[in-house]
Amino acid sequence: MVTKIIPLLPSTEVALNLLETLLDKSFDAILITDGAKDQKIIYCNAAFERLTGYTAEEMIGKSPKLLQGPSTDRIETERLGRCLLEQGSFTGQAVNYKKNGTPFMMSWRVDPVRIGNEVVIWLAIQREVAMQWQAE
Numbered sequence: 001m002v003t004k005i006i007p008l009l010p011s012t013e014v015a016l017n018l019l020e021t022l023l024d025k026s027f028d029a030i031l032i033t034d035g036a037k038d039q040k041i042i043y044c045n046a047a048f049e050r051l052t053g054y055t056a057e058e059m060i061g062k063s064p065k066l067l068q069g070p071s072t073d074r075i076e077t078e079r080l081g082r083c084l085l086e087q088g089s090f091t092g093q094a095v096n097y098k099k100n101g102t103p104f105m106m107s108w109r110v111d112p113v114r115i116g117n118e119v120v121i122w123l124a125i126q127r128e129v130a131m132q133w134q135a136e
Contacts, residue, residue, distance in 0.1 A: 029126040031064060035112075035119040039063065039084070042121070051106075051128055053099035064124070067096040071103055080110065087112050087119050093129065105129050 023030055029048035033039040041059045049055055052067060059066070068077065076094045083090035090110040095103050108126040112119040 026125075029106075029128075031059075031124040031126065033064065033122045033124070035121050039122060048126070051098075051104075051126065052096075058099075069095070069097040069101075069103065071095040072097075083110070084122070087114075 023043070023045050026045060026047055029051045030043075030045040031041060031048055032043040033041050040061050041064060044054075044056050044059050048059075054066075073094050076092050080090050080092060089112070091108070093105060093107045096106050097103055105128065106126050107129045108124055110122055110124045113121045113123055
């Protein structure tokens with residue numbers, strides 16, 4: 001889809017600024033990890049910082065597993081792991097934990113970003129669904 005927009009923009013710099021603004025201004029928490037096996041965090045947006053209480057500086061270079069805790073559904077995280085090994089997309093929900101230890105239910109989607117056949121980064125879009133979790 002971006003490839004449809006880029007030719008309409010005056011320059012590559014404008015296209016990159018547009019994408020950066022989309023990431024930074026999104027209402028959803030966005031986390032980007034590298035494509036390596038250990039999937040270390042290379043980016044998180046302001047919505048992620050607000051949701052979790054962790055700053056980007058605290059998260060860069062760490063594993064997203066830092067957000068997991070005692071109530072995190074292991075079956076769901078194992079399903080995520082299988083999707084990552086198969087280099088496919090994942091959609092799910094799980095309890096994660098904020099920096100202060102508060103649990104929250106999140107819905108998230110993880111997609112690979114490829115160059116050719118190689119996954120170079122993983123994009124995770126997350127949204128708190130606490131009201132649904134508390135109602136159950």
